[in-house]
Amino acid sequence: MTRLIFYNIEYLEGINGKKAAYLEFWRRIAHPKGLEVRIADALKRYDPDIVAFAEVGGKNFVEGDYFAHIKKELGMKYHVKRVKYDFRGKFKLMKKIPLFNKQSNAVMSKEKLSHVETIYLHEGMKRTVIEADVDCGKRITLLIAHLALKKETRKKQIDELVRIVNRIRNPVILAGDFNTLDGEKEIHELLVKTSLKHKFNMHGGEMYTFPAFHPRKRLDYVLTSDEIGVRNYEVLKMPFSDHLPVMVDFQVGN
Numbered sequence: 001m002t003r004l005i006f007y008n009i010e011y012l013e014g015i016n017g018k019k020a021a022y023l024e025f026w027r028r029i030a031h032p033k034g035l036e037v038r039i040a041d042a043l044k045r046y047d048p049d050i051v052a053f054a055e056v057g058g059k060n061f062v063e064g065d066y067f068a069h070i071k072k073e074l075g076m077k078y079h080v081k082r083v084k085y086d087f088r089g090k091f092k093l094m095k096k097i098p099l100f101n102k103q104s105n106a107v108m109s110k111e112k113l114s115h116v117e118t119i120y121l122h123e124g125m126k127r128t129v130i131e132a133d134v135d136c137g138k139r140i141t142l143l144i145a146h147l148a149l150k151k152e153t154r155k156k157q158i159d160e161l162v163r164i165v166n167r168i169r170n171p172v173i174l175a176g177d178f179n180t181l182d183g184e185k186e187i188h189e190l191l192v193k194t195s196l197k198h199k200f201n202m203h204g205g206e207m208y209t210f211p212a213f214h215p216r217k218r219l220d221y222v223l224t225s226d227e228i229g230v231r232n233y234e235v236l237k238m239p240f241s242d243h244l245p246v247m248v249d250f251q252v253g254n
Contacts, residue, residue: 001231002136002252005043006175006222007238007245008054008146011103012036012066017211017242031057036066039240040073046236046247048074050134052107054146054177054243056081071108078113081106084128084146105144105176111135113142119164123156124148133170138252140228141168145176151186154179158190165194171227171252172196177220177243184218196223200233200248209235209244222248229253 012031015021043051051074056067071079081104105128107113113132121127130144145161148154158178165172174196180186184198191198198221208215215235220243224230232249 001249002050003046003048003247003249004050004052004173004175004222005046005048005236005245005247006052006054006144006220007043008177008220008241008243009039009056010241010243011055011057012039014240015242016213016239018213021242031066035240036069039238040070042238042240043070043245044073048247049111049136050107050109050142051076052105052142052144052175054084054105054144056104056106067106074108076108076110078111079106079108080113080116080130080132082118082128082130084126105130105146107132107142107144109134115141121157121160123160124150124153127157129161129164131164136250136252138227139170140252141170141172143172143174143176145174145178147176147178149179149181151182154186158187162190162193165190165196165225172225173228173248173250174223175221175246179219180221181217181219187221187223190223195226197226197230198223200230207233207235209246211242212239212244215244219243220246222246224248224250227252 013027014032014035083104115133117131119129132142147157207218209220210217229251234247236245
């Protein structure tokens with residue numbers, strides 16, 4: 001059995017999703033003291049084998065290397081972290097801006113991550129997809145994505161994810177913040193045109209992940225292909241971000 005957690009940690013700003021909290025701009029300059037310790041301690045209680053993150057900051061004058069702290073506390077040996085923007089073309093000037101050039105998605109694992117690829121979707125500003133293989137008794141391919149806020153752009157990104165998933169020969173897990181503000185109907189084509197599944201027996205409660213203080217939208221997903229048997233699918237109650245994390249226990253094959 002393998003345990004995976006996906007968590008949008010919102011650059012460690014510590015906002016619970018209430019609108020007024022987003023106006024506290026100081027959080028973007030200095031994250032709440034000790035928040036990385038509380039997040040690591042909370043995740044550690046679930047003893048995950050793989051943790052995927054959206055909205056990770058980097059080691060710079062603003063935030064410090066809290067990612068390394070979480071990795072160490074969870075006993076993870078391997079990681080991949082990629083900036084979520086493609087700085088080519090019209091976005092190349094953003095590479096010089098600290099608040100953008102460290103904003104990343106990431107995955108850490110107790111097992112080695114191999115065949116790592118950085119895929120740039122053709123649409124949107126947030127367009128990076130991390131692809132990595134990991135041995136979970138059988139080799140699987142992880143895809144980590146964070147989709148656009150604009151619905152039309154999101155639709156084009158989802159169409160491209162269909163093509164990406166369908167070219168992969170291994171069992172697939174696609175995890176991410178899909179920003180499906182109009183509901184699960186937005187990923188209908190993704191589910192129909194691939195073998196990915198998104199509904200499982202829950203450990204109580206709903207699948208809503210946003211806003212954390214009163215969840216009423218499902219923005220965060222862990223989708224799995226047919227060969228992956230999901231034994232538990234749970235939205236965890238953690239008050240450290242505007243999103244709640246999703247935890248999945250799975251087994252590949254029989």
